[in-house]
Amino acid sequence: MTQKADTNFKREAKRGSHDxxxxxxxxxxxxxCHVGFTIDDxxxxxxxxxxxxxxxxxxxxxxxxxxxNSLASxxxxxxxVTHFDGLVYARxxxxxxMNYRSTMVFGTARLIDDPDEKRKSIQALVDHLMxxxxxxxxxxxxxxxxxxxxxxxxxxxxxTKCRTGPPSDSKSDxxxxxxxxxxxxxxxxxxxVDSPDLLPGTVRPDYL
Amino acid sequence: MTQKADTNFKREAKRGSHDxxxxxxxxxxxxxCHVGFTIDDxxxxxxxxxxxxxxxxxxxxxxxxxxxNSLASxxxxxxxVTHFDGLVYARxxxxxxMNYRSTMVFGTARLIDDPDEKRKSIQALVDHLMxxxxxxxxxxxxxxxxxxxxxxxxxxxxxTKCRTGPPSDSKSDxxxxxxxxxxxxxxxxxxxVDSPDLLPGTVRPDYL
Numbered sequence: 001m002t003q004k005a006d007t008n009f010k011r012e013a014k015r016g017s018h019d020x021x022x023x024x025x026x027x028x029x030x031x032x033c034h035v036g037f038t039i040d041d042x043x044x045x046x047x048x049x050x051x052x053x054x055x056x057x058x059x060x061x062x063x064x065x066x067x068x069n070s071l072a073s074x075x076x077x078x079x080x081v082t083h084f085d086g087l088v089y090a091r092x093x094x095x096x097x098m099n100y101r102s103t104m105v106f107g108t109a110r111l112i113d114d115p116d117e118k119r120k121s122i123q124a125l126v127d128h129l130m131x132x133x134x135x136x137x138x139x140x141x142x143x144x145x146x147x148x149x150x151x152x153x154x155x156x157x158x159x160t161k162c163r164t165g166p167p168s169d170s171k172s173d174x175x176x177x178x179x180x181x182x183x184x185x186x187x188x189x190x191x192x193v194d195s196p197d198l199l200p201g202t203v204r205p206d207y208l
Numbered sequence: 209m210t211q212k213a214d215t216n217f218k219r220e221a222k223r224g225s226h227d228x229x230x231x232x233x234x235x236x237x238x239x240x241c242h243v244g245f246t247i248d249d250x251x252x253x254x255x256x257x258x259x260x261x262x263x264x265x266x267x268x269x270x271x272x273x274x275x276x277n278s279l280a281s282x283x284x285x286x287x288x289v290t291h292f293d294g295l296v297y298a299r300x301x302x303x304x305x306m307n308y309r310s311t312m313v314f315g316t317a318r319l320i321d322d323p324d325e326k327r328k329s330i331q332a333l334v335d336h337l338m339x340x341x342x343x344x345x346x347x348x349x350x351x352x353x354x355x356x357x358x359x360x361x362x363x364x365x366x367x368t369k370c371r372t373g374p375p376s377d378s379k380s381d382x383x384x385x386x387x388x389x390x391x392x393x394x395x396x397x398x399x400x401v402d403s404p405d406l407l408p409g410t411v412r413p414d415y416l
Binding site: 005006031032034035036037038039041042043044045046047049066076077078079080082084086087089091092093094096098100102104106122126129130133134136137138140141144147148166167169173174175176177178179180181182183184185186187188189190191192193194195196197198199202203204205208 | 213214239240242243244245246247249250251252253254255257274284285286287288290292294295297299300301302304306308310312314330334337338341342344345346348349352355356374375377381382383384385386387388389390391392393394395396397398399400401402403404405406407410411412413416
């Protein structure tokens with residue numbers, strides 16, 4: 001295995017981890033990743049839907065997309081999943097911070113060619129992104145499968161960084177008569193919005 | 209101006225825009241960006257706090273961070289801000305999608321050296337990330353300023369992609385007796401959590 005990515009923690013090493021379980025927790029809690037790759041010395045960072053399946057990350061795109069074609073050609077990439085968990089209000093600007101969990105996976109993705117593997121990977125994506133939905137949807141056609149590209153990135157070289165908890169203020173600031181604490185943030189689902197062209201009598205499924 | 213980044217839309221061009229106002233709206237609605245850069249052929253994508261100030265993106269980090277030092281040395285980067293707005297439940301797997309807004313800014317960042325500019329930029333960051341907070345905080349010390357690096361990336365080469373609205377199903381799927389619509393997602397602030405070491409009598413400020 002060529003392990004070129006430098007996953008040593010340069011800063012705030014106490015917030016860093018190479019634990020696989022923790023990385024899986026962070027990855028499984030998200031729906032959007034940011035995929036980084038470079039073409040002609042210009043980095044691109046593109047948001048994509050993804051799912052984890054065992055020790056691989058599945059990334060899905062159109063066969064026509066630049067990202068898919070670049071990654072399928074063997075370009076190295078970095079896939080980052082971040083959860084913004086809160087604003088940390090310290091007693092100084094300097095110690096103000098954010099709570100977050102972020103996992104970076106480095107490597108080279110592989111295009112999933114095998115039709116069976118592709119179908120199963122699409123199922124894994126749907127199950128992750130829209131749990132419960134799959135049973136309601138018809139089988140994908142061959143034409144649809146052919147128009148979809150799926151990439152698999154092994155979760156082998158990776159790192160996770162998290163910050164949690166209250167602010168860490170300097171001792172000299174502890175007498176400041178100012179509020180300190182955390183405002184938590186969370187990505188929350190709202191009330192489902194029916195499609196305007198729903199067939200009469202269609203009810204919202206329980207999995208929403 | 210060298211404009212190497214390819215900001216043409218390869219896919220779903222109808223979702224793409226190079227409008228500055230729209231880009232500002234997307235950037236101003238976020239608190240975390242993903243910064244992409246490449247070292248020794250390995251891309252890195254790192255989450256960072258940021259703020260927009262006019263036609264520049266301010267990115268803030270430790271003087272010791274790899275990201276700051278790499279970008280300050282003139283490495284090209286891509287900064288992407290994404291809002292995940294919803295899951296789009298179509299009547300097929302193929303047409304299932306996500307609603308989102310995402311702006312990518314390409315270029316080379318500049319380290320902000322001038323102390324006055326640096327102080328003002330830090331203020332802009334605090335005002336963006338924690339509106340109303342600045343008046344409550346003491347002035348940053350010279351030592352703190354020296355330990356902080358600020359990067360400025362011009363918002364010159366950029367692109368925005370958005371998807372909004374209900375699913376776009378194939379005509380042949382419109383008879384399927386399955387619910388279709390959107391489950392909106394939003395990053396929401398929760399109830400503030402007091403720091404355990406708050407001075408007695410400290411009240412929560414109105415800006416939280």
